[in-house]
Amino acid sequence: MVKMVEPVDTELHPQPRVWTLTYRQNEVLAKYPLFFRAVHFPWSYPANISHFGILCGGGWYPIIEALARDVECELRALLYDQLQLPDKVAALEGALATGRVTFPILPICTDISQVGGELKVELLLGSMCPADIAERIRSYIDIAEASSRYICESCGRPGKYREAYWRRVYCDDCTTPVGPLHQALTPA
Numbered sequence: 786m787v788k789m790v791e792p793v794d795t796e797l798h799p800q801p802r803v804w805t806l807t808y809r810q811n812e813v814l815a816k817y818p819l820f821f822r823a824v825h826f827p828w829s830y831p832a833n834i835s836h837f838g839i840l841c842g843g844g845w846y847p848i849i850e851a852l853a854r855d856v857e858c859e860l861r862a863l864l865y866d867q868l869q870l871p872d873k874v875a876a877l878e879g880a881l882a883t884g885r886v887t888f889p890i891l892p893i894c895t896d897i898s899q900v901g902g903e904l905k906v907e908l909l910l911g912s913m914c915p916a917d918i919a920e921r922i923r924s925y926i927d928i929a930e931a932s933s934r935y936i937c938e939s940c941g942r943p944g945k946y947r948e949a950y951w952r953r954v955y956c957d958d959c960t961t962p963v964g965p966l967h968q969a970l971t972p973a
C-alpha cells in the first residue's frame with residue numbers, strides 16, 4: 786500500500802542539480818572536477834551524486850578528500866596519456882565511432898553515502914580505464930570505506946560504530962548529550 790503525493794515545486798533547476806550542498810561540501814567537490822564531474826555537469830551524467838551531492842556527515846569529508854585527491858591524480862595522468870598524441874586521439878575516436886568504447890570513458894564518482902554506519906563510494910570505471918589503474922582506484926576506495934569505521938562521521942575525530950540507537954560512527958563527545966536525554970539514553 787502506498788500513498789501518492791503531489792510533487793513539490795522547489796523553484797529550483799529543472800535539471801538535476803545539487804541544491805542541498807553546504808559550503809564545505811562545495812569546496813571538496815570543486816577541488817576534484819574530474820572525479821566529481823557528475824556533480825558539475827549533471828546534464829551529461831545521470832547519477833545520484835548529481836541530485837543529492839555527498840550524503841554523509843562532514844566528519845568524513847577529509848577521508849573523501851584524500852580518496853578524491855588520489856583518484857583525481859590517476860584521472861589526470863590517464864587523460865594526459867590518452868590525449869597527448871594524435872594517434873591516441875584517433876584510436877579513441879575510432880573506438881567511439883564504432884561503438885567499441887561505451888559511456889563513460891574515464892572513471893567517475895556516481896554516489897557517496899552512509900550505509901550501515903560505513904562510508905559507501907560508488908563509481909563507474911569507464912571503458913578507457915586500464916586494469917592496473919582500476920585496481921588502484923578500487924584499493925583507494927576500500928581504504929576510504931574501511932577508515933570510516935574509525936572516524937566520527939560528525940566531527941572527524943577518532944570514533945567507533947555505535948550498535949545501539951545511533952547506528953553510526955561517533956566519537957564519545959558527539960554522543961554525550963547533557964540533561965534528561967542523556968539519562969534516558971544511558972542504560973542503568
Ligand SMILES: [Zn+2]
Nearest residue numbers: 937940956959
Ligand atoms: Zn565526534
